[in-house]
Amino acid sequence: MILRDRPSGLRLFFALRGSVLKRIQAVLLFNIVFAVLITAAHGTVFDRKITLTAIPFTLIGLPLAIFLGFRNNAAYDRYWEGRKLWGGLIGDTQNLCRQCLALIRPGTGLVDEATVRLDDVRTRMIYRAIAYSHALRMRLRRLTDAGPLKPFLAASEWSMAATQENLPAFLMLRMGRDLQECLQQGWTEGCLAATIDNTLSSMTARAVACDRIKNTPIPFSYTLLLHRTAYLYCFLLPFGLVDTLEFMTPFVVAIVAYTFFGLDALGDEIEEPFGTSENDLPLDALCRTIEINLRSALGDADVPPPLGPVNYCLT
Numbered sequence: 001m002i003l004r005d006r007p008s009g010l011r012l013f014f015a016l017r018g019s020v021l022k023r024i025q026a027v028l029l030f031n032i033v034f035a036v037l038i039t040a041a042h043g044t045v046f047d048r049k050i051t052l053t054a055i056p057f058t059l060i061g062l063p064l065a066i067f068l069g070f071r072n073n074a075a076y077d078r079y080w081e082g083r084k085l086w087g088g089l090i091g092d093t094q095n096l097c098r099q100c101l102a103l104i105r106p107g108t109g110l111v112d113e114a115t116v117r118l119d120d121v122r123t124r125m126i127y128r129a130i131a132y133s134h135a136l137r138m139r140l141r142r143l144t145d146a147g148p149l150k151p152f153l154a155a156s157e158w159s160m161a162a163t164q165e166n167l168p169a170f171l172m173l174r175m176g177r178d179l180q181e182c183l184q185q186g187w188t189e190g191c192l193a194a195t196i197d198n199t200l201s202s203m204t205a206r207a208v209a210c211d212r213i214k215n216t217p218i219p220f221s222y223t224l225l226l227h228r229t230a231y232l233y234c235f236l237l238p239f240g241l242v243d244t245l246e247f248m249t250p251f252v253v254a255i256v257a258y259t260f261f262g263l264d265a266l267g268d269e270i271e272e273p274f275g276t277s278e279n280d281l282p283l284d285a286l287c288r289t290i291e292i293n294l295r296s297a298l299g300d301a302d303v304p305p306p307l308g309p310v311n312y313c314l315t
Helices: 021-040 054-103 121-140 147-152 155-161 167-185 190-215 220-271 283-297
Strands: none
Touching (some): 054 220, 121 147, 121 167, 121 283, 167 190
16 A cells, blocks of 8 residues: 655656556557557558548547446445455454453463463463454465464464464354353353354454455456457557647557556556555555554553555555
8 A cells, every 4th residue: 555645746747656657658658659650650551541530539438438437436446345344353353352351251370461371361362363364364365374373373273273274264263162161161151252252253254255355356358348448449549639639649649548558457456455566455554553452452562563654655
């Protein structure tokens, strides 16, 4: 995610960090060179003059702009829904932390609440919630190294987690077993355990919703149609402008092509919000926020600092 003040004046035209220009620069440059050649030949290809009026470009351009806008709206809805789900997960983990500390009585062998120890079922569940957020991040980004989970899980549990295909589901099952143990040992009452279970169910629902976004892209045929139409429109545009604009044709084509190619590329980029590109959601920073909140509630002395943007980019 790009975090920076909005550039003003000429700086706006030279800001590259977070711009889609890097994604479209090759096809944009080729389109401009093609427009220059068509302008130099005055619309003549193989000794045949190709004449196009502005009418077909008007008829095609307006629907194309509308459909590109519609697709970008659909892609942004996916992006915003993903952000809302992770914002809800932050709230759920905070609720779980509060419920574990307030509704579960200390069992045998427990120490002061300010001491972080995984033999305390409350601390174990809270640390597992941190691991759960990292596991969800890894699943959405298709990462297989379970190393980031090791500081938050008992050694035996981490060794089991390293072999699991669905880490969030595995960790949630372990949460359920700990909650069951609390009931059996009399560390909490049934009605209070139901409240905690509702929070766990909400965390599971958010992970499933993220999986839905990850595994259900915008239909490929719809995207392909817009790709083809945008490319055909921009490469045929010089033939429709050269008789009217003459030497200004490449400049106008460059502006139109940048707009259409840029909208097309931007839709592709935000359609998948859980990746690692500059405009994707900062899952690393969100996981760090969860870790800071929960470890601070436990009184941990070495809470890590929040992640900040590097060169305007927050990952």
